Amino acid sequence: MSETIVKPYIAEELLEKIKSEIVEEKQVILHCCYKSGFFLEEKIRIWSSTYLVDRQSEHVSKLVHFENISLFPEWTDVPFGKEYWFTLVFSGLPKSCKVFDFIELIPQNDEFFQEGIVRNSSDVYKIKLDM
Template sequence: MGKGVITPPAIKLEEDLVQKAKEQVNIERQVIVHVVLKTDFAWWQLRIWPSTFLIPKEGGAKSKLLNADKIPFYPQWLHIFGSSHRFTLIFEALPKDCEIFDLIEEIPQQGGFEAKGILRNPSDVYHVEIRD
């Protein structure tokens, strides 16, 4: 028996599957910020406003807050018993050239969350501690 060339079978992909695959590849990366909020109070209330952003120090577009886990959105409150609480915030992707950014909760009253000078890393997953 001689060696022959094996020709792979022709495969025809459905166009809608190809389009869905392209959309998945183009999904924008997200930034995840795990927060530990510490306070001296034994009982307190907590919430996050949708007007919370990641703001690049170099300028450029703010990254919007997309979702939050273990913290409600304004106007709801979470009642906390204890001196700390952990929650996670999920933001739009930061600009590619961003190296340092701030987490700022822009609200029309005192007491918004702030974590400044966060150094960018390749994973775009961050752990910050905020003292209230």
């Protein structure tokens, strides 16, 4: 015995409402390079108060994951005179975003900051950081 599957009818106005409420979840990945000084022992860390800020809409994307770097209050040692790479993952930026800033808001000096990052289609970036 064969059963017929009937596709349910969904009113057009309901479909439109659902479309307007869908939020695309696309993450933004920053591969960050920090180069230590030649004569100083250095330590770095990331704070949870680190964001990507859309220059046009002031939308704020939050840090959702990090790799190869410690989260405050812990520290990560950076070898003398070496480039040290770590990865940060943020919640998605709006589709309309063309340029954004990477901002670490912390209550001390030496925060990470990179302004004017031009958006690309992959939302994966390599940036060099100074403190």
